[in-house]
Amino acid sequence: MEINKGLENVYVKETSITYIDGELGRLYYRGYSIFDLAELSSFEETSYLIWYGKLPTQSQLDEFKKRLAEHRELPASIVDFLKKVRKDANPMDVLRTAVSMMGIEDNNKSESLLDKAISITAKIPTIISYYHRLRKNLDLVEPRNDLSHAENFLYMLNGNLPSEIERKVLDVALILHMDHEMNASTFACLVVASTLSDIYSAIVGGISALKGPLHGAANSEALKMFIEIGRVENVEEYILKRLENKQRIMGFGHRIYKTYDPRALILKKYAKDITRLKGLEELYKIAERVEQVGIKLLGSKGIYPNVDFYSGLVFYSLGFEPDFFPTVFTSARVVGWTAQIMEYLQDNRLIRPKAKYVGEIGKTYVPIHNRS
Ligand SMILES: CC(C)(COP(=O)(O)OP(=O)(O)OC[C@H]1O[C@@H](n2cnc3c(N)ncnc32)[C@H](O)[C@@H]1OP(=O)(O)O)[C@@H](O)C(=O)NCCC(=O)NCCS
Incomplete structure (x- = not known):
């Protein structure tokens, strides 16, 4: 009986999403080098690549950008929650709860998992920016559909249009954080999804794992x-x-x-x-x-x-404050989480490992009044 603490070197699924070469320091999404994607691509294009498995044509990209932009607005209940929640909360706790509320608002809508993934991904920057501004007693800046994902994120956060270099830097950072094969938070998502629970619950699991200082913090x-x-x-x-x-x-x-x-x-x-x-x-x-x-x-x-x-x-x-950094990480990684969940569910198997028992067995139950 072999115990794999930390599940080191244990393979839990096959994937065609991300490949890491840890010895050479290489990372590929759907076969494309991260060096090329960071330099040449955008958040929207790389999300499309990760979700659909191929680079989009111009018209596919235009359509996809429009679709993503249409989902940026938050349900009133979530805006209300963000306004009421304490201002000194950990932003990852706020984000986790807001995503959980998205699941309640969704109320088993019959959209595809990809539609839900797009909606969650589009809304996360709005949640982050709103909470950032509410904490500083600043007016909320509503999302703009005519801006790219990265531009709109910085616009909602800082209240003004970002410069080209700011836009590029955020696009690059988001691309780099988008997926990373079988890390702790992705595995947490899969554990939840493998029970055939819903995608929001799985993402809440991922956010909870990413919050830790050994991972996303x-x-x-x-x-x-x-x-x-x-x-x-x-x-x-x-x-x-x-x-x-x-x-x-x-x-x-x-x-x-x-x-x-x-x-x-x-x-x-x-x-x-x-x-x-x-x-x-x-x-x-x-x-x-x-x-x-x-x-x-x-x-x-x-x-x-x-x-x-x-x-x-x-x-x-x-413009992000340090305790918000893991939420920015989440805003990108949610693409990888949802892609990995969808891939896993194509051939689902309940994740149920084992633990080696090292305690005693066969002990006599002593009634409480007889215990010393
Ligand atoms: C990420 C991390 C958890 C991976 O570690 P791991 O594969 O579990 O490796 P271990 O924790 O078993 O560490 C192996 C050895 O390297 C050392 N080590 C690992 N990361 C270290 C670090 N950041 N600083 C100093 N020593 C480190 C450990 O002390 C240990 O040394 P030992 O063998 O003398 O006891 C670990 O490198 C770490 O804690 N890094 C800091 C947090 C971080 O940056 N996390 C983000 C990851 S993307």
């Missing part, structure tokens, strides 16, 4: 670390002390990648540009130094920067 932890370090000169001492205290460098290390996570490499370039534009170069320089010191100390163990290392800097520069 490492981005805000990494940024907190850069801010805490304060100056480039402090990096070496800070990192050494952290490792001495058996603390981890956030945004470093990965279960699959034993070299650079390609997403970190891509984001680094954009982080450099956007931090310079926003007057945050000092934070970028600190991050770059942490990267050098971290690789010097941990590289020989195969521990390198992962996607969360530079994404926090990027999200921060675009």
Whole structure:
């Protein structure tokens, strides 16, 4: 009997969505390299690719963009919830509850799973932006159907139209976060979906798993670390002390990648540009130094920067507050979750692993008044 703690190296399904080469640091969606998609594609086009399995023609893309844009508005009950919920809540808790409410509003509508996936994906940026603005006592900015997904997201968040570089940086960051084969949150989605529960419940499971600092919240932890370090000169001492205290460098290390996570490499370039534009170069320089010191100390163990290392800097520069970073991650990963769920359900098998019992058996039940 072999126990696979953490299910390391256990395959739970076949997939034609995402392929990772952890040794070479390569990532492919539907066979296309992440380097090409980040440079040349958009959120909408890559979502289409992940959901439909092929790149769209121009007319298919136009139609798809329109469809996605039409679903941005939230039901009144969710806006009402966002207005009433406490302002110091964890944004991932707020998002999780809002998606759960979407399931109640849906009330078993007979749409396809893909229609539901499109609706959830379109609405998540509205939830995030509304809660962001309500927390700051700012007026809500309603979604605009004439803007792209990334443009509209930043428009609703910041209240003004983003520049071309801001739009590009968000598009790239969202593409990079869209899917990642069988990670913890995707597996959580599949566990729920495999019981033939509904897609909203499955996504709620995914959000719950992504919230953890070992998964989707490492981005805000990494940024907190850069801010805490304060100056480039402090990096070496800070990192050494952290490792001495058996603390981890956030945004470093990965279960699959034993070299650079390609997403970190891509984001680094954009982080450099956007931090310079926003007057945050000092934070970028600190991050770059942490990267050098971290690789010097941990590289020989195969521990390198992962996607969360530079994404926090990027999200921060675009106007997102650190506790919102995992929600931005969610806004992209929901595409991968829903695609993986649909793929799994084509040949569903209830996920029901086993646990090896190591306790005693055959004990005598003693009535409570006789127990010492
Ligand atoms: C992501 C992560 C959980 C994957 O780790 P894993 O495959 O489970 O590997 P383990 O936790 O078993 O770690 C293996 C070794 O590497 C070390 N290690 C892993 N990540 C490390 C990090 N970020 N900083 C310092 N040491 C690290 C562990 O301390 C352990 O060392 P040991 O063998 O001397 O005890 C881990 O790298 C981590 O905690 N990273 C920080 C959080 C993070 O960035 N998460 C986002 C992932 S995309």
